[in-house]
Amino acid sequence: MSPPSLLLAALHRLLTPSQPPELDMVTFSSQLCAASRALETSLPPPLRLFTDPYAELLAGPEALSRARARMVSMLHLAIPARPRIAIRTRYFDDFANSALHRFAPGKAQLVSLAAGLETRAFRLCELSDQVALFEVDRQEVFDRKERLLADVQPTPQVRAGSRTVVDADLAEPDWTRKIDEAGFDRALRTVWLLEGLLYYLDEERVTQLLREVWEISAVGSCVCFSVVTGLAKHYKKSDTLANYFKSAMPDPHAVLSEAGWSLDAVDQLGGPNANYGRWQTSETIGLDDWRSTRSTIYVSATKRR
Template sequence: MSSSKPDKEEEQEKESPCMNGGGDVASAGDDDNGGEVVGVGEEEEAEEPTTEREFAAAMAELAPEGVRALHARVEAEWGPVLQSACQTAAARALWGRAVRDPAAAVLAGERYLRGLHDKMRRDERAGAREVHGVMIAVRTLWFDARIEAAVDALGGDPQVVILGAGMDARAYRLNCLKECTVFELDFPELLEMKSDLLHEAMSSANHQKLTLMAKSLIRVPANIQDGDWVTKLQSCGYVPERNTIWVLEGIVYYLHHADAMQVLETIADRRSSACTVLLADFMNKNATSISPTMYHFYHDSPDLLLPSIGFSKVALSQIGDPQAHFGLLNHPENLFEKLRRLPRSLEKNPEDGTPCCRLYFVEASASPDDQIMCPLDHYLE
């Protein structure tokens, strides 16, 4: 892929329904569930992850020799930050009973599938309160659900910009994007590898075909730590005057403070031209200490930070909250439930002295005129 020319996939026939992992995402007027996301376990008791079946299915997707050769390059040439995109894809593949992502296994690769599979199997055998990968599964489902709600609130055809897109495949699996132009922005080498992997997989006679669910998909090779990423985005077709959903999943905390604030403030500034919706996850300070060489930016109160830079409505959730559960956290003493019961101001659990490492899911909106409510605002009240 050339760094100066986007890889654009034109509109294709839409064949499969929107899958968000916990069941179909219903419209706001759906009589069956009132527009709520039906999670695993809400209509029937959730089962333990069918790890072996999911692993076998995922490994079968890696049969093409070209796919294996490309992943050998990933393992040899990529650093830990880029490789984290494959780890995320592995979690989506092995939690396939919840996150139905037909491209996840191909984008993950054998190394990360095997590594996560071994951890999940150990957790299940030990009766662990939470199984490896569940945080990624819940995070994915939360973003899916909020994208659906935002698209609906903005009339069905906003732009969707995924910053630090990694191995995200929402353009291929969310039917709610059928009238949306989706922009995936990330490092040039990552987007090129992603495109090559999908091409190799789809060239195989045995691989299930992927259908582009979005109206169009434009890949934008750029580094959001550089000052010209918005210029590159606009050169690829992004229109500042159109309503836009900005998706920052698993990216903000990899940035240094100045870079993270530059990105957030740049997005907030878009409100002068159109309705702007931000979906992002934030770590608190303790969480970044898990890997201080990789994680840098944190904020203990992102629901206070975002209004200070121009967002008018902000809603915050934690894993395990009703809107961030999806029937995947059923042990009453799981880690996330314990954290929810503790005040956010506490840095350590008073019971055992362990640090309170939190991941916050945040949705925010802003509009050109603060006196005019963004269509999404009523979802956040």
């Protein structure tokens, strides 16, 4: 039998391919997230946090293989499974459904910035014909997504009144013109989802983007986003997406205030409001631990003026 160190080295080589260019890896992250959603969907109904029937197709075989290999590696190394993407997906689902329920029965909008391969247009229970839904991302993401969805039978049914994809680079302010041209209505209350986006942008751009969202939003609109409160100096795995993180947000209240938003809530991944009974840890997570530790947090805010 091989020594444990050799087994670990072989496993590391298997799970750590040559590191791709930054743009390719960040784009591939949408497939990795879809793979995580596919694995969650494969669980028995009483256990799964959501059902995403298109996740496996959108992920593709390479991302699925990598996601399954990581799960196997955790079992071999006796690491407790912590379904980060599944919890994040459910948290943002719940936020969107709750906000749309509050806005009903009037007209409203739901906008996903850096929508990637998410499929909320086809599965959120609070969508209705009174909701206009927009997905914003780069064209190469939509080229893959729309091509794959077009081949699905029966055709996926959009639960919103409309679904519009907007080709835009969120690193540039020009995205607001593009979403306006696509039919976005600045007079309607809007639910904004910025899931898995902001840590890939420079800190200055993060504040600018949140300000741009505020400027085109009607009073009463709300936003939810995920951020990290600190950046690690280095990571052992060369292909981890955290190597591409460019910013952290240790003080969401200050950033949101500067951008015009009123902070509503900060929930730490694994905390009381963001674990769904699936975060296997013996750690005690205090309400303000995110201020002093490097954590992933989910932040929500409202435009009140």
